[in-house]
Every structure is written in structure tokens, then in C-alpha cells.
Amino acid sequence: MLIYDLSKCGTVPKYIYLYMCIKEDILTGKLKPGEKLPSKRALADHHNLGVVTVANCYEQLLSEGYIVSYERKGYFVEELSELQNRSPGSSQLPLAEPAGEEAAPVSAEIGEQPEAEEEDREYSFDFKANRASLDLFPRATWNQLMRKTLYQEDDSLYTTPPYNGLYILRKAIAGYLERERGMYVDPSQIIIGAGTEYLYSRLTQLFGRHSIFGFEDPGYKNLAAITASYGNPCRFIPSDGSGLRVDLLDDSGVDVVHVSPANQFPTGRTMPARRRAELFEWVSRVKKRYIIEDDYDSEFRYKGRYIVPMFADGASEKVIYMNTFSKTMVPSLRISYMVLPKNLVEKYRETVSFYSCTVSSFEQYTLAHFISEGYFERHINRLKNYYRKIRLSLISAVQQSKLADISEIIEHNAGTHFLLEVHTRLTSEEIRTAAEKADINLRMYADYCDFVPQEMNRAIVVNYAGVQEEKIPEMVARLEMMFPECS
Amino acid sequence: MLIYDLSKCGTVPKYIYLYMCIKEDILTGKLKPGEKLPSKRALADHHNLGVVTVANCYEQLLSEGYIVSYERKGYFVEELSELQNRSPGSSQLPLAEPAGEEAAPVSAEIGEQPEAEEEDREYSFDFKANRASLDLFPRATWNQLMRKTLYQEDDSLYTTPPYNGLYILRKAIAGYLERERGMYVDPSQIIIGAGTEYLYSRLTQLFGRHSIFGFEDPGYKNLAAITASYGNPCRFIPSDGSGLRVDLLDDSGVDVVHVSPANQFPTGRTMPARRRAELFEWVSRVKKRYIIEDDYDSEFRYKGRYIVPMFADGASEKVIYMNTFSKTMVPSLRISYMVLPKNLVEKYRETVSFYSCTVSSFEQYTLAHFISEGYFERHINRLKNYYRKIRLSLISAVQQSKLADISEIIEHNAGTHFLLEVHTRLTSEEIRTAAEKADINLRMYADYCDFVPQEMNRAIVVNYAGVQEEKIPEMVARLEMMFPECS
Numbered sequence: 017m018l019i020y021d022l023s024k025c026g027t028v029p030k031y032i033y034l035y036m037c038i039k040e041d042i043l044t045g046k047l048k049p050g051e052k053l054p055s056k057r058a059l060a061d062h063h064n065l066g067v068v069t070v071a072n073c074y075e076q077l078l079s080e081g082y083i084v085s086y087e088r089k090g091y092f093v094e095e096l097s098e099l100q101n102r103s104p105g106s107s108q109l110p111l112a113e114p115a116g117e118e119a120a121p122v123s124a125e126i127g128e129q130p131e132a133e134e135e136d137r138e139y140s141f142d143f144k145a146n147r148a149s150l151d152l153f154p155r156a157t158w159n160q161l162m163r164k165t166l167y168q169e170d171d172s173l174y175t176t177p178p179y180n181g182l183y184i185l186r187k188a189i190a191g192y193l194e195r196e197r198g199m200y201v202d203p204s205q206i207i208i209g210a211g212t213e214y215l216y217s218r219l220t221q222l223f224g225r226h227s228i229f230g231f232e233d234p235g236y237k238n239l240a241a242i243t244a245s246y247g248n249p250c251r252f253i254p255s256d257g258s259g260l261r262v263d264l265l266d267d268s269g270v271d272v273v274h275v276s277p278a279n280q281f282p283t284g285r286t287m288p289a290r291r292r293a294e295l296f297e298w299v300s301r302v303k304k305r306y307i308i309e310d311d312y313d314s315e316f317r318y319k320g321r322y323i324v325p326m327f328a329d330g331a332s333e334k335v336i337y338m339n340t341f342s343k344t345m346v347p348s349l350r351i352s353y354m355v356l357p358k359n360l361v362e363k364y365r366e367t368v369s370f371y372s373c374t375v376s377s378f379e380q381y382t383l384a385h386f387i388s389e390g391y392f393e394r395h396i397n398r399l400k401n402y403y404r405k406i407r408l409s410l411i412s413a414v415q416q417s418k419l420a421d422i423s424e425i426i427e428h429n430a431g432t433h434f435l436l437e438v439h440t441r442l443t444s445e446e447i448r449t450a451a452e453k454a455d456i457n458l459r460m461y462a463d464y465c466d467f468v469p470q471e472m473n474r475a476i477v478v479n480y481a482g483v484q485e486e487k488i489p490e491m492v493a494r495l496e497m498m499f500p501e502c503s
Numbered sequence: 504m505l506i507y508d509l510s511k512c513g514t515v516p517k518y519i520y521l522y523m524c525i526k527e528d529i530l531t532g533k534l535k536p537g538e539k540l541p542s543k544r545a546l547a548d549h550h551n552l553g554v555v556t557v558a559n560c561y562e563q564l565l566s567e568g569y570i571v572s573y574e575r576k577g578y579f580v581e582e583l584s585e586l587q588n589r590s591p592g593s594s595q596l597p598l599a600e601p602a603g604e605e606a607a608p609v610s611a612e613i614g615e616q617p618e619a620e621e622e623d624r625e626y627s628f629d630f631k632a633n634r635a636s637l638d639l640f641p642r643a644t645w646n647q648l649m650r651k652t653l654y655q656e657d658d659s660l661y662t663t664p665p666y667n668g669l670y671i672l673r674k675a676i677a678g679y680l681e682r683e684r685g686m687y688v689d690p691s692q693i694i695i696g697a698g699t700e701y702l703y704s705r706l707t708q709l710f711g712r713h714s715i716f717g718f719e720d721p722g723y724k725n726l727a728a729i730t731a732s733y734g735n736p737c738r739f740i741p742s743d744g745s746g747l748r749v750d751l752l753d754d755s756g757v758d759v760v761h762v763s764p765a766n767q768f769p770t771g772r773t774m775p776a777r778r779r780a781e782l783f784e785w786v787s788r789v790k791k792r793y794i795i796e797d798d799y800d801s802e803f804r805y806k807g808r809y810i811v812p813m814f815a816d817g818a819s820e821k822v823i824y825m826n827t828f829s830k831t832m833v834p835s836l837r838i839s840y841m842v843l844p845k846n847l848v849e850k851y852r853e854t855v856s857f858y859s860c861t862v863s864s865f866e867q868y869t870l871a872h873f874i875s876e877g878y879f880e881r882h883i884n885r886l887k888n889y890y891r892k893i894r895l896s897l898i899s900a901v902q903q904s905k906l907a908d909i910s911e912i913i914e915h916n917a918g919t920h921f922l923l924e925v926h927t928r929l930t931s932e933e934i935r936t937a938a939e940k941a942d943i944n945l946r947m948y949a950d951y952c953d954f955v956p957q958e959m960n961r962a963i964v965v966n967y968a969g970v971q972e973e974k975i976p977e978m979v980a981r982l983e984m985m986f987p988e989c990s
Contacts, residue, residue, distance in 0.1 A: 374697035
């Protein structure tokens with residue numbers, strides 16, 4: 017039986033403390049791969065805890081890939097070979113040819129719809145938009161903080177903001193990252209910019225024209241397009257069931273790799289601990305290697321605690337952490353940020369600080385107040401409850417429809433989308449045409465692939481960020497009608 | 504005697520109509536180079552006009568370089584050879600070696616101070632900042648419009664703005680350009696971005712890696728640094744008394760040239776009509792050639808009407824017009840825009856529309872209301888009156904000080920700075936050191952030069968945008984004390 021001294025947990029919630037202890041034992045080898053963990057009830061009884069506490073702890077270890085669970089058997093410390101067998105088709109995935117500089121630009125910012133001018137059409141049903149309900153944005157608070165900002169005495173509103181953003185906002189973000197991601201960073205490590213693409217452009221310049229950038233396949237292709245526009249070579253690295261295939265990185269020649277360990281897009285997977293460890297080993301081996309950890313969407317987890325970023329997990333010297341407020345606040349607010357490893361702060365200043373900051377001080381101040389006065393975390397919770405509800409309604413509507421017989425929902429209790437893998441005789445082109453006819457705006461999984469795995473050729477990306485609850489029955493009915501197998 | 508039918512002027516002010524008539528006659532050759540114009544009084548009497556009206560007309564023709572005036576002789580149609588002789592030292596200017604990709608980044612955005620983090624020092628006296636007085640920004644109006652924006656029904660606030668900016672703002676800008684610059688453009692030609700540098704990056708991508716960019720020397724060096732960061736070759740083109748030496752453009756291999764015809768920085772010169780015509784001829788000769796017309800600061804003219812942009816002057820197919828609100832509104836507001844020739848609109852969309860817009864919709868909306876409800880033009884007038892006053896106070900304080908004997912003020916009734924050419928035995932390095940000691944923040948003319956003309960080696964750029972009137976006597980006293988010749 018695992019015995020831990022929970023009296024040492026201090027102010028840390030018990031389930032998190034327990035999670036930290038078990039994780040530590042796995043990492044140090046005290047708990048061996050394949051070893052069975054005690055049942056939730058047994059561990060709870062032994063430590064005088066509620067079963068829910070242990071369940072939360074195991075849930076967290078599960079989502080981070082430290083343990084696995086088998087139905088009716090229990091929980092086991094994860095084994096690498098097990099993991100690879102678990103993911104269907106992963107070992108058969110051939111190595112896609114690196115697409116190089118010709119990567120076609122695909123979408124706007126991560127998870128956002130492409131530009132309105134590109135397709136003027138307004139759809140009745142939208143599985144692509146990131147348009148949260150109007151009522152969710154805390155307008156009164158925002159208005160009050162904007163007013164406060166405008167009338168504050170500090171005259172830095174009337175000067176050009178520094179290249180890396182206002183100190184007050186960087187400090188507020190540092191506080192948030194400490195509270196909500198376990199990251200201990202100095203505000204000087206943070207860079208504010210108008211969108212992830214903007215920050216990406218600066219990173220491309222920081223690493224220089226000869227650095228080779230690697231991207232997850234499937235994943236967002238527009239970041240590769242940005243990098244390629246600077247003349248940098250890009251490689252798409254295939255994934256398997258555990259995410260990016262680190263074993264292929266060495267041969268690819270990649271120097272800087274972009275990953276989303278907490279919530280990969282579009283698969284929705286969390287990178288398991290073993291794969292993380294491999295990635296960490298890869299990045300540590302060569303001085304010029306770095307990881308760009310895109311933590312987009314990580315706020316929306318509906319089970320367990322947040323996934324600890326690699327940055328906070330011993331890799332802060334080799335990881336550039338990135339996130340955005342476009343998704344959590346409102347898509348029209350163009351504020352993203354990144355956290356540089358301390359060893360890159362000075363180089364960044366020397367190399368690209370001649371670019372002025374792209375975010376107005378008004379909005380930087382307002383957001384800083386919004387975060388430091390606690391509104392942001394409350395807002396995230398409200399959004400999370402809202403998305404949880406929409407997600408459940410949508411999933412249950414699909415499950416109760418005829419789609420249930422011909423499709424599988426692939427999702428991982430996180431983000432604002434799931435995959436709907438449809439078994440149909442329609443080709444993916446026919447699915448698109450049918451969606452157009454049904455006045456549904458959607459993207460296919462294949463849109464995010466360099467190499468499209470056969471079995472995912474007909475998977476639809478169902479992004480419910482812009483879905484209104486009252487429209488769900490009609491939406492699902494229209495989806496149903498798209499497929500001849502449902503009639 | 505020149506005879507024009509002023510009854511045809513309609514709603515156009517008489518002095519502008521008269522200006523248009525005379526300009527037309529110069530351009531068509533009806534008025535020959537060197538030809539003497541009637542005296543102001545004679546022309547006024549003949550047309551039943553006030554002398555002031557004719558004076559304003561001549562002033563405008565003078566500032567645009569169509570005519571020249573000689574003391575006690577009168578006004579003459581400009582001659583090219585005259586113009587070149589008039590500018591001291593211009594013909595001796597050697598061709599500077601193109602600096603190529605190694606151009607060091609110098610400043611942040613045009614006319615703005617470099618980043619606060621670069622130099623933490625706070626100076627008591629600042630000839631570098633763009634910090635207009637707090638009282639000048641119309642806070643109450645802005646606050647009211649922000650509130651209106653936040654509570655408007657239109658839900659596009661809750662979606663990602665299109666890559667080129669919100670239609671409502673582009674339309675407001677098109678209206679402003681028509682009223683205040685005589686430019687007739689469609690909103691689809693306008694691109695909104697967070698700062699001139701951002702737009703510059705997109706243009707570099709639009710024209711492609713093999714386009715050679717040309718920049719005025721002296722001028723802003725940071726735009727060259729941006730272009731160079733994409734791997735594009737850059738050339739610095741020397742200037743003479745009429746601005747950029749177009750005769751050197753052909754040999755330079757430049758495809759796209761950046762100029763500020765209305766108000767060159769840091770010389771403050773307006774490009775005379777003859778040079779403009781040469782530039783127009785240069786750009787028209789080869790299909791891939793374009794002009795980037797940076798109209799920064801053009802709002803601040805203290806005599807005469809605005810300078811007609813080349814875009815509005817027959818070159819709209821070959822000119823990309825650029826301007827920013829950072830200077831006219833408040834430096835912390837990161838909103839710039841450019842107007843593309845119609846023939847580049849579609850290419851821009853195809854090439855770089857995968858970059859999301861970098862300006863938040865909140866501020867785009869608020870600014871759109873601010874412009875279309877007439878607040879912007881009123882604000883500009885208020886600012887102009889304010890700067891005019893500061894400028895006069897500062898110039899007269901310098902003229903009444905001991906600096907008058909050892910320096911010359913070079914300025915052209917425009918912008919928010921003048922040049923102070925000091926005849927001193929101090930080296931430029933010693934001037935910098937003395938300024939540091941006097942707690943004065945300043946830039947030298949040489950900071951904006953690739954090649955520094957001997958006679959300008961000790962010229963100081965006196966930017967009065969951030970100067971408070973009550974500080975002027977002390978500022979000038981400190982300037983005086985910097986130079987041994989004054990004691």
C-alpha cells in the first residue's frame with residue numbers, strides 16, 4: 017500500500033498533494049511500470065480521505081499519462097509499449113514527406129475561423145466560429161475597468177508601450193501563471209503581442225533564418241506558413257496515439273519544435289508523461305534545440321486539474337510557453353503572450369526589440385486590472401461551466417440521433433471541440449458539399465493534416481465554441497440528413 | 504496677367520481653387536519654368552480677392568515646390584537647376600554605400616522614442632518623447648464611444664476581426680482621406696494594422712523576398728531592419744535639398760522605395776513638384792516598381808493647406824499610402840493603416856491574409872465612431888493649435904538665448920520637430936555626453952543617417968511633441984549651458 021504523510025500538504029488541496037507524491041514515485045522509479053495501484057477506496061480509507069479525492073488524483077495522473085486504467089482491472093503505472101499499442105493505427109503511420117516551405121496557409125489564429133472577407137457567407141449553423149455567447153463576456157466589469165484605465169493618473173497611457181508589453185500586465189500574467197499553472201516566472205520573461213502569429217513571427221526572427229522548425233501533424237498549418245515566409249525550413253512531424261513522434265525528430269533536423277502537450281489540436285489528446293520525457297530528453301541533448309509549448313485552450317478542462325505545462329515541469333530552460341486571451345476573453349481582443357526561458361530574454365531584446373509592441377496600452381491596462389482583481393479566473397470558470405453544458409447537450413444529442421450508429425465521438429474532456437469520425441460511403445469532398453447544402457460551416461480533420469491517416473479521412477471537427485444551445489437539435493438533425501446511412 | 508474664372512470654384516475655398524489653376528498651368532507648361540508670377544496684390548486686385556487669399560495660394564505652391572520666391576524679386580515658376588543649387592552641399596553628397604542587410608535597428612516606430620526598457624532612465628527634459636499633454640486627449644469622448652461600442656448590438660465584437668480590419672473603420676478612414684487629403688479610395692483598398700512596422704512586414708511579404716527596398720537617407724532605419732529581417736536587400740538612397748535623389752534610383756536596382764513627400768523625417772522638407780514628377784516617372788517606367796508614401800505627421804502643417812499626397816496626385820496605381828493614429832491620437836494606441844493601389848488588393852489577400860488582424864475590434868469600432876462623428880478632425884485642429892504654440896515659444900526662446908549666435912534653426916512649418924544646427928567645437932559625442940549631464944533626452948540628426956553630411960554632424964533633432972510649455976525656459980537654459988561657446 018502507498019503511504020504518504022498528508023499532513024505535510026499545507027495549503028495545497030489533498031488530491032493535488034497525493035497526485036504530486038504518486039507522480040514523484042513514478043518518476044523516481046519507486047513505482048515500477050506496469051505496477052498496479054491500490055483501488056481508490058483502499059487508498060482513500062488508508063489516508064482517511066473521501067473516495068472523490070483519490071478519484072480526482074487518479075484522474076489527473078490519467079490525463080497526464082502517468083497511469084492507465086483497464087476496465088474492471090484497475091489502475092496501473094503506465095508502460096511505454098502499452099501506450100503505443102493502445103493507440104489504433106499508430107505504428108502503421110508512415111513518415112510523411114516534410115512539406116517544407118510550400119506549406120499552404122490554412123487558417124487564421126489557432127482554432128479561429130478564417131477571415132470573414134475570405135468567405136462572406138453567413139452560415140445558419142457554425143462548427144467553426146469562436147464566437148462565445150454575447151452574454152458571457154463581462155461587459156459591465158470590462159466597461160468599468162476601461163473607464164478606470166482611461167482616467168488613471170499614470171501617464172504611461174500617453175507614451176508608446178515598451179516592446180515586450182506593459183509591466184503591469186506582465187506582472188498580472190506572471191501571478192496568474194503561478195496560481196493556475198504552477199509556473200514561477202519573472203515578468204521580464206513575458207512578451208505581450210497582438211496574436212499568436214505575431215509572437216511566432218518574432219520567434220522565427222529570434223532563432224534566425226537557419227533554424228529548422230517542426231510542427232505536429234496533424235496540427236495548425238498557418239504557423240508553418242509564417243515561419244516559411246521568413247525563409248526558414250519547416251518539417252511536419254507525424255504523430256501517433258501519444259502525440260508527436262519524438263523518435264522521428266532527430267532525423268528531421270528540427271531545431272525548434274511546436275507542440276501542445278496539454279491539448280493537442282485537433283486530436284484533443286494530452287501528451288502522456290513518457291512521451292514528454294522523451295521530448296525533454298530530445299531537447300536537452302543539443303544546446304540550440306527549443307520547444308514552443310502552445311498551451312492554447314488549456315483553460316477548458318472538464319475533469320481533473322490543469323495539465324502541468326512542460327515549462328513548469330523542469331523544462332523552463334528549454335521551453336517557450338505560449339498562450340492567448342483571444343479564446344478565453346473574446347476573439348476580437350488581440351492579446352497573446354509568451355514566456356521565454358531566462359536564457360533567451362536578453363537575446364530577444366537584442367534581436368527583435370526594435371519592433372514596437374502591437375497591443376494598445378489601454379487594453380493592456382484594462383486586462384491587467386481584470387486579471388489582478390480576480391475577474392479573469394471567475395470568468396474562466398463561468399465559461400467552463402457554459403462549455404461543459406453545451407458539450408454535454410451536443411454529445412447527448414448526437415448519441416440519441418441516428419448518427420450514433422455510424423459514428424464515433426473522439427474527445428478527451430477538454431477544449432471546445434470534439435472529433436466526429438463518421439463511417440460513411442461519402443467521400444470527404446461529398447461531406448463538405450453536404451455541409452454546404454445544410455448551411456453548416458465546418459472543418460474536416462484532414463484540413464489540419466499534412467498526411468491524412470486513412471481512418472480519419474471522414475472525421476469532422478465539431479467546434480462548439482460558437483454553438484447556441486437552442487440550436488443543437490436542429491444542428492444535429494441537419495448533420496444526420498447529410499449522411500445517406502442515416503435515412 | 505494670369506486670369507482665372509473664380510466663379511467656377513463652387514464650394515472649394517478660393518485660395519485652393521486658385522492654387523489648382525496655377526498648378527495646372529505649371530504642369531501643362533502654360534506657365535514656363537523661371538516665369539515670374541504676378542505680385543500678390545496685383546493678382547488679388549485683378550480677381551477681386553483679398554491679398555491673404557493669394558498669399559495662402561502662393562504659400563501652398565511654395566511648400567509643394569511648384570514655385571520659388573526670391574526676396575524683393577517675387578515669385579517664379581520653379582526650375583530644376585535652381586532647386587539643386589539652392590540646397591547647400593547637395594551636389595557634393597557622395598553616393599553612400601548601400602548598407603544592405605546589416606542595417607542596425609535604430610528606433611521604434613517613426614518619430615517615437617525607443618522602448619522604455621532599453622533605457623530605464625527618466626529624463627527631466629525630453630526632446631525625444633511623443634507624449635502629448637494628458638489634457639489634449641479627449642478622454643470623455645473616447646470613454647463615451649468605448650462604452651457605446653461595448654454595448655452595441657452588432658456581435659462582430661465577439662468574432663475575430665477580418666485580416667484587413669473592420670469595414671466600419673476602413674469606411675471612416677476612406678471618408679477622412681477624401682475630406683482631408685483629396686484621396687478617393689474604396690474601403691477594400693485599406694488595411695488596418697497594429698503599427699507601421701506591422702504593415703511594413705506584410706508589404707515585405709507581399710512584394711516577395713527578391714524585391715529590393717529603397718529608403719531615404721537620412722530617414723528611419725528601423726523599416727530597413729524589418730525588410731532586411733525577411734532577407735530582402737535594402738538600399739539607402741542619398742538625398743539632396745529636394746529630397747531623395749531619384750537620379751540614383753535606377754542604378755540602385757530598387758524596386759520599392761519608401762518616401763515621405765509631405766514631410767521628410769528628419770529634414771522636415773516637402774518634396775518639390777519637380778522631384779515628385781521625376782519619382783513618378785521612375786515608378787511608371789517598370790511594372791514591378793512601387794512607392795510607399797509614408798504620410799506620417801502630415802496632419803501638422805502650420806501654414807497653408809495639406810500637401811497633396813502622390814496617391815491623390817495621379818499616382819494611385821503605383822503608390823501604397825501609409826499613415827498612423829499613434830501620433831495624432833495617443834502613442835499607446837497601436838493603429839496604423841495603409842491604402843493599397845487597386846491592382847494590389849487581390850494579391851495582398853492571396854499572399855498575406857492568413858495573418859489575423861492585430862488590432863482589437865473594440866478599438867477599431869471606437870476609432871471608427873471617433874472619426875465618422877467628426878471628433879477626429881476637431882481633435883487634430885486642437886493639437887495643431889497646441890503644437891503651433893509650443894513650437895513658437897520654443898523657437899523664440901532659442902532665438903533670444905545665446906544659442907542664437909551659434910546655431911541655425913532648420914524647419915518648415917510642419918511636423919513636431921525642428922533641426923538645431925549648432926556651430927560648436929564639441930564633437931557630436933561630446934554633445935551627447937553634455938545632454939546626458941544636463942538631463943536632456945535627445946537625438947542627433949546623424950542617428951538617422953547612413954551617410955552623415957559634414958555640415959549636419961552637429962545638428963540636434965528637437966522634437967517638441969512631449970515638451971511642456973512651462974519647462975521651455977529651463978530647457979533652453981540647459982541647452983545653452985551644454986556649449987562652451989555660449990558661456
